[in-house]
Amino acid sequence: MSKATTASGLDEAQARGLAEMWDDEEVQQGPASARRLLVAAVDAFAARGYHGTSTRDIADRAGLSPAGVYVHFASKEDLFYRITLVGHQRTLRNAVLAVQAVGEAGPAARLHAVIAAQTTWQARHHTTARVVEYDLPALSPEHYEEVAALRRQITALVRGILNEGVRAGVFDVPNVDGTTLALLSMVTDVARWYPSNSRQSPEELGTLYADLALRMAAPHNSDS
């Protein structure tokens, strides 16, 4: 219990600002070693998966002894949980900000903005995104549910835009739920292969995928 409290010493406000994405300036008063451990863990998990990575791997990369991990985190799962939680919070925020930025410009502009932003994000942060997207079953059931709730918010955001466009008559989407899933699949999967199969920048890829999303949603010739 006392160990758990110590290990949780990084509270959410502190954990929120850590390096790759985990490198920005925001709320970053936690100990430097804790941040190095998070970065080390992201790299290791991305390369070999949660179960393929040992706590000694992570400690080595962070320049600590094996026991050093447990000064800052209660367990390997705790370390992984904090990464996935922060990663999902940031991804969701990225999507929300992108939609807000276009204001009341209409469903097409909103769809383009959110798909471009999320695709760019997955490409730019592909190391973190890989961890955050593909190893979730390694989380405890409670932690998994917490992260799944954030994922549902992202899904709901996209589905809402499609519904809005259909209602306004500017989209033709026979199956909104299925199309939402397809759009998110296209975006999510970028983290799996980027950058090995593409020489495009994250922004170029974002624009391309956003254009494809509009084609998927737009009214087209062959019906009526």
Add this chain to the structure above:
Amino acid sequence: MSKATTASGLDEAQARGLAEMWDDEEVQQGPASARRLLVAAVDAFAARGYHGTSTRDIADRAGLSPAGVYVHFASKEDLFYRITLVGHQRTLRNAVLAVQAVGEAGPAARLHAVIAAQTTWQARHHTTARVVEYDLPALSPEHYEEVAALRRQITALVRGILNEGVRAGVFDVPNVDGTTLALLSMVTDVARWYPSNSRQSPEELGTLYADLALRMAAPHNSDS
């Protein structure tokens, strides 16, 4: 060496026909325990990943002692390699057969056929597909390269159809390579979430995704 030969006793012709997909009748003369091990390994790898699965897990599920695995396979990696190899061979064959089935009907029909077939495949065989798509870095470099070559053939098949359609003037695809990647991402990712986020049958999903693919490739109103 003698053990390796014994363990390789399942040659490629034998390994080709085993249960889920690994249940069909084709060329199935290998020992029943070897097939049970493959099925057990697919289930275990799909649930917990390659590194999260122990050889004892697999042996238990197949009703064998831990040592029983090594009667039929040289190593855990060998078992995994055979699954990924057969899985990729079947996936590729599924795509090729789908394209052949529509004959000379033109690029749109071919694109629709291949995307529908592959999406349906990923949904129907989502357990195997999950193993085959998401744990490839666990393969040895040589085995990885062998499997990657099969993946490139699938990519080339789709890209070829897009190029064909552009040349024939029936598709408008500004970025063929990027669009190919997006299409395959959309299809591949089905294995990650199916069936938990959808109540649609594999065939319904295949039709939906194929329709979306045609929208992505078709000429549309807003240019010219």
Add this chain to the structure above:
DNA sequence: CGCCGAGCTAAGCGCTTGCTTACACTGGTA
């Protein structure tokens, strides 16, 4: 009958795993 190879297991080897314990050092505060 005797022999052989295929299939299988009990036991266990050497190593790695996640994590704990006991202890040391440091800088700040009383």
Add this chain to the structure above:
DNA sequence: TACCAGTGTAAGCAAGCGCTTAGCTCGGCG
């Protein structure tokens, strides 16, 4: 001065890992 919370390590425990060894059973064949 004494103390203490925060940060770190050396050593090691119990359990689990991939895999091997030695030996068993059993059906088929001379």
